Amino acid sequence: TKANIGVVGLAVMGSNLARNLASREGNTVAVFNRSYEKTETLTSEHPEAGFIPATTYAEFAESLTTPRTAIIMVQAGRGTDAVIDELTKVFEPGDIIVDGGNALFTDTIRREKAVRETGINFVGAGISGGEEGALNGPSIMPGGSAEAWETLGPILKSIAAVAEGEPCVTHVGTDGAGHFVKMIHNGIEYADMQLIAEAYDLIRRGTNKSPAEIADIFAEWNKGELESYLIEITAEVLRQVDAETGNPLVDVILDQAGAKGTGAWTVQTALDLGIPVSGIAEAVFARSLSSKPAQRAASSDLPGPSEAWTVNDPDGFVEDVRRALYASKIIAYSQGFDEIVAGAEQYGWDIKKGDIAKIWRGGCIIRAQFLNRITEAYDENPGLVALLTAPYFREALEGTQEAWRRVVIAAAQGGIPSPAFSSSLAYYDGLRADRLPAALIQGQRDFFGAHTYKRVDRDGTFHTLWSGDRSEIEAVASH
Numbered sequence: 001t002k003a004n005i006g007v008v009g010l011a012v013m014g015s016n017l018a019r020n021l022a023s024r025e026g027n028t029v030a031v032f033n034r035s036y037e038k039t040e041t042l043t044s045e046h047p048e049a050g051f052i053p054a055t056t057y058a059e060f061a062e063s064l065t066t067p068r069t070a071i072i073m074v075q076a077g078r079g080t081d082a083v084i085d086e087l088t089k090v091f092e093p094g095d096i097i098v099d100g101g102n103a104l105f106t107d108t109i110r111r112e113k114a115v116r117e118t119g120i121n122f123v124g125a126g127i128s129g130g131e132e133g134a135l136n137g138p139s140i141m142p143g144g145s146a147e148a149w150e151t152l153g154p155i156l157k158s159i160a161a162v163a164e165g166e167p168c169v170t171h172v173g174t175d176g177a178g179h180f181v182k183m184i185h186n187g188i189e190y191a192d193m194q195l196i197a198e199a200y201d202l203i204r205r206g207t208n209k210s211p212a213e214i215a216d217i218f219a220e221w222n223k224g225e226l227e228s229y230l231i232e233i234t235a236e237v238l239r240q241v242d243a244e245t246g247n248p249l250v251d252v253i254l255d256q257a258g259a260k261g262t263g264a265w266t267v268q269t270a271l272d273l274g275i276p277v278s279g280i281a282e283a284v285f286a287r288s289l290s291s292k293p294a295q296r297a298a299s300s301d302l303p304g305p306s307e308a309w310t311v312n313d314p315d316g317f318v319e320d321v322r323r324a325l326y327a328s329k330i331i332a333y334s335q336g337f338d339e340i341v342a343g344a345e346q347y348g349w350d351i352k353k354g355d356i357a358k359i360w361r362g363g364c365i366i367r368a369q370f371l372n373r374i375t376e377a378y379d380e381n382p383g384l385v386a387l388l389t390a391p392y393f394r395e396a397l398e399g400t401q402e403a404w405r406r407v408v409i410a411a412a413q414g415g416i417p418s419p420a421f422s423s424s425l426a427y428y429d430g431l432r433a434d435r436l437p438a439a440l441i442q443g444q445r446d447f448f449g450a451h452t453y454k455r456v457d458r459d460g461t462f463h464t465l466w467s468g469d470r471s472e473i474e475a476v477a478s479h
């Protein structure tokens with residue numbers, strides 16, 4: 001027998017995805033890994049999967065029915081290019097190569113173009129949900145051609161997570177659209193995690209509750225509008241006790257956050273697109289700051305607030321923090337969706353925002369109850385300019401914004417860093433503002449560089465003769 005789908009790269013994610021595929025009715029799965037050892041381990045540990053192991057790329061191609069479909073699950077970067085090279089040698093026009101790694105979307109655009117020349121389809125597919133998701137049902141964000149989606153769609157639907165009866169996969173758009181949306185997913189993931197971390201820190205330092213007590217608070221929050229995978233696992237992490245010392249594990253873990261780059265990509269891309277994703281950016285920078293031990297050590301005796309910070313009403317404060325978290329979370333998602341809109345426009349993708357919210361409802365790391373509200377908002381109004389202004393979110397902000405302000409004030413007074421809470425609030429107030437001091441910036445720019453400005457009361461482009469008689473002249477816009 002031949003396989004209808006193959007997996008290349010059998011580290012944890014690849015192995016789990018292969019097992020997931022094999023467990024679905026109608027699939028036979030070919031597997032290949034650069035070193036055969038991993039292939040052997042997988043096939044011998046999972047005889048029930050009925051894998052067809054291959055020792056060479058040629059054998060791998062031979063074991064697949066046409067059009068051949070293979071999912072690459074290797075570390076993003078040069079390894080991916082090497083595998084694509086090998087597969088294009090043994091595949092034929094009409095076959096489909098899927099990159100399921102966390103590739104940078106511009107790499108995917110480049111690869112799709114190059115592979116298309118050979119007549120082979122190339123699909124960059126973001127896959128979210130970690131090891132567990134890969135095995136039991138991830139959220140999948142495929143790009144590539146509509147033709148490839150026809151073959152691939154049913155296979156991906158069979159292994160994806162299911163939310164509200166619908167598989168968490170959709171054809172996001174052409175070429176790099178899938179990896180672009182996965183990148184935004186990860187940016188939101190960073191923001192979500194940072195916001196949760198700030199909430200924990202404020203509660204702990206403000207109320208002196210223990211990690212286990214705070215775990216209970218998060219577990220409680222998980223029953224309400226904040227219900228989400230990340231809140232759920234936060235409770236578990238906070239409850240964990242270190243076997244060696246008997247202390248809460250969170251106090252034993254070195255406080256320097258790692259990052260593999262997808263959060264930074266989201267921000268770099270946003271800068272290029274001119275989209276303010278300040279909450280996501282602060283989350284990325286907060287990880288960078290944490291990982292600068294020399295600067296932190298050198299700064300540790302810098303002056304802080306003169307008075308010790310106390311919270312008079314711990315329960316009220318906890319509720320304020322919950323609301324601040326919800327409000328800031330709305331901002332992070334709203335910023336992420338703004339970046340999707342801008343990316344779609346820049347790269348010519350037809351991305352349906354409502355569909356993205358739908359496929360994030362299950363399987364992925366940022367899955368949350370609240371994504372149903374986003375889906376509804378875009379269903380009701382596909383052209384919604386700012387998520388924040390949808391009736392549900394407007395109401396949510398109305399119910400949270402005062403608590404949010406109290407929390408940011410308390411954090412500043414207490415000297416507790418809350419970059420994501422406070423930058424989200426600043427973003428919110430910036431959007432709301434009738435007038436922004438950007439007018440002054442335009443004046444400064446015109447003063448030192450004759451960059452010109454526009455007026456509120458009539459059309460045209462103007463320059464003030466700052467070094468002359470300060471009269472205003474009509475100017476041709478400079479670029």
Ligand code: 6PG
Pocket residue numbers: 102127128129130186189258259260261262263364365
């Ligand atoms: C997912 C995750 C995953 C990502 C990790 C690591 O959607 O399953 O986003 O793809 O690789 O979360 O990210 P960092 O190491 O950068 O935190």
